[in-house]
Amino acid sequence: MKYESIGAGDTFASQVESQNSSIPTVIVIGGGISGLAAARILHDASFKVVLLESRDRLGGRIHTDYSFGYPVDLGASWLHGVCNENPLAPLIRGLGLKLYRTSGDNSVLYDHDLESYTLFDKEGHKVPQQMVIEVGDTFKRILVETEKVRDEHTDDMSVLQAIWIVLDKHPELRQEGLANEVLQWYICRMEAWFAADADMISLKSWDQEQVLSGGHGLMVQGYDPIIKTLAKDIDIRLNHRVTKISNGPNKVMVTVEDGTGFVADAAIITVPLGILKANLIHFEPKLPQWKVDAISDLGFGCENKIALQFDSVFWPDLELLGIVAPTSYACGYFLNLHKATGHPVLVYMAAGRFAYDLEKLSDESAAKFVMLQLKKMFPNAKEPVQYLVTRWGTDPNSLGCYSYDLVGKPEDSYERLRTPLGNLFFGGEAVSMEDHQGSVHGAYSAGIMAAENCQRHLLERLGYFDNLHLVPSRGAIHDATFPLQISRM
Numbered sequence: 001m002k003y004e005s006i007g008a009g010d011t012f013a014s015q016v017e018s019q020n021s022s023i024p025t026v027i028v029i030g031g032g033i034s035g036l037a038a039a040r041i042l043h044d045a046s047f048k049v050v051l052l053e054s055r056d057r058l059g060g061r062i063h064t065d066y067s068f069g070y071p072v073d074l075g076a077s078w079l080h081g082v083c084n085e086n087p088l089a090p091l092i093r094g095l096g097l098k099l100y101r102t103s104g105d106n107s108v109l110y111d112h113d114l115e116s117y118t119l120f121d122k123e124g125h126k127v128p129q130q131m132v133i134e135v136g137d138t139f140k141r142i143l144v145e146t147e148k149v150r151d152e153h154t155d156d157m158s159v160l161q162a163i164w165i166v167l168d169k170h171p172e173l174r175q176e177g178l179a180n181e182v183l184q185w186y187i188c189r190m191e192a193w194f195a196a197d198a199d200m201i202s203l204k205s206w207d208q209e210q211v212l213s214g215g216h217g218l219m220v221q222g223y224d225p226i227i228k229t230l231a232k233d234i235d236i237r238l239n240h241r242v243t244k245i246s247n248g249p250n251k252v253m254v255t256v257e258d259g260t261g262f263v264a265d266a267a268i269i270t271v272p273l274g275i276l277k278a279n280l281i282h283f284e285p286k287l288p289q290w291k292v293d294a295i296s297d298l299g300f301g302c303e304n305k306i307a308l309q310f311d312s313v314f315w316p317d318l319e320l321l322g323i324v325a326p327t328s329y330a331c332g333y334f335l336n337l338h339k340a341t342g343h344p345v346l347v348y349m350a351a352g353r354f355a356y357d358l359e360k361l362s363d364e365s366a367a368k369f370v371m372l373q374l375k376k377m378f379p380n381a382k383e384p385v386q387y388l389v390t391r392w393g394t395d396p397n398s399l400g401c402y403s404y405d406l407v408g409k410p411e412d413s414y415e416r417l418r419t420p421l422g423n424l425f426f427g428g429e430a431v432s433m434e435d436h437q438g439s440v441h442g443a444y445s446a447g448i449m450a451a452e453n454c455q456r457h458l459l460e461r462l463g464y465f466d467n468l469h470l471v472p473s474r475g476a477i478h479d480a481t482f483p484l485q486i487s488r489m
């Protein structure tokens with residue numbers, strides 16, 4: 001074997017000398033979709049791979065929970081870009097997974113269409129749908145005007161600041177009373193897309209991502225089958241939290257929490273940006289300043305979900321039930337999973353500072369808070385049978401949800417983030433963000449890209465071109481030709 005698990009106290013050099021084999025070896029750090037995609041590619045290409053994952057489960061920010069008796073995604077749940085060009089389409093087709101499309105292209109609500117929801121004020125009165133549509137149109141006009149603000153200013157600013165400038169210049173776009181609360185709700189939806197408050201999001205970059213066509217679809221059976229498929233036959237070590245990475249000229253040594261070391265020809269790191277920002281992994285030699293800067297130039301937002309299971313449905317047959325308020329912070333909404341899955345489940349979703357604040361509450365208090373919101377809309381709402389509460393922002397394995405462009409971010413941050421350092425390659429959601437804005441398919445592509453770069457680098461460095469049989473790196477699962485199964489009720 002080219003690499004092996006080694007005990008604490010062994011020196012890097014002595015371990016390197018003891019390794020002799022003809023098969024290139026790679027350590028993949030992180031068992032989310034990015035790490036699994038990387039491991040899959042290299043495993044299928046006959047590399048020797050070991051994947052180190054800190055949690056006691058795979059999937060990372062994909063987490064399909066089954067405690068309600070059926071799948072509920074507590075992390076990612078939408079496929080952004082329901083089209084054949086989506087890199088996940090072949091896997092989804094091959095597994096016969098169903099998608100429930102919640103919006104077409106270019107919705108002002110990102111992954112929902114205007115007709116798919118109802119808003120309520122804080123007294124529980126329905127907001128007239130005509131007002132919701134009109135304010136939605138105004139919000140679109142405000143956003144168009146912010147493009148002019150961008151053109152007029154050389155320095156970047158937050159989206160919120162630009163909105164204020166627009167409202168100052170165009171008093172006719174200002175909203176009062178209930179209409180302003182609806183406008184705040186649109187801002188709240190925008191903040192959910194970036195998992196960050198509007199005063200943190202870069203005006204220069206917020207709309208620059210390349211979104212795939214086909215709109216957005218919920219994974220009806222959850223994302224878990226994809227994780228299971230990618231993980232098949234990979235040497236995976238759960239409960240292996242990496243604390244140190246020593247990047248030598250010919251080998252990489254990765255040390256985990258209990259002091260055990262793993263040596264290989266190369267390593268691919270796919271831990272979330274929040275982990276890199278918090279310096280939870282010690283790099284030897286230290287990361288160069290340009291890499292450290294790239295890590296701090298990007299934002300890492302937070303979104304939390306509180307899933308409520310009821311014994312029966314008492315709410316209307318709509319996809320989203322929203323509550324408007326005088327600030328976007330105080331607005332909220334429930335995703336009606338019954339619409340897509342047939343199960344009596346509502347998922348409350350909170351993003352940005354509010355999501356962090358929710359994490360300070362106990363599970364019970366968080367569920368009580370959410371039930372108060374629900375009872376404003378439906379005074380006779382039943383109590384939930386069960387509930388699940390996420391804490392992505394303080395979870396030591398994620399420290400956030402997904403990346404976004406901070407105000408003033410230099411243009412080449414992503415490029416610097418993904419640039420390899422010798423035998424160390426960088427995958428993970430944040431690395432591919434300029435194309436895929438913190439998405440599952442972005443993370444998947446980033447893992448594939450890192451694996452392909454690593455593969456090329458090692459084959460060149462080790463001179464293996466002649467004696468390795470390489471399976472085409474996208475693998476047989478990419479050849480499936482079943483149509484995507486999409487429904488809309």
Ligand SMILES: Cc1cc2nc3c(=O)[nH]c(=O)nc-3n(C[C@H](O)[C@H](O)[C@H](O)COP(=O)(O)OP(=O)(O)OC[C@H]3O[C@@H](n4cnc5c(N)ncnc54)[C@H](O)[C@@H]3O)c2cc1C
Nearest residue numbers: 030032033034054060061076077078242428429439440443
């Ligand atoms: C609440 C929420 C909702 C989302 N909604 C959507 C959505 O609807 N659609 C969408 O496309 N995307 C969504 N996303 C984003 C999507 O989930 C991520 O972009 C994607 O799953 C990231 O995959 P990844 O492999 O890069 O990172 P991760 O899934 O975070 O994988 C990294 C892995 O590294 C492990 N790790 C951390 N530290 C260490 C360490 N020191 N040593 C070893 N392992 C370590 C972690 O445990 C984790 O398993 C959402 C995310 C969240 C949290």
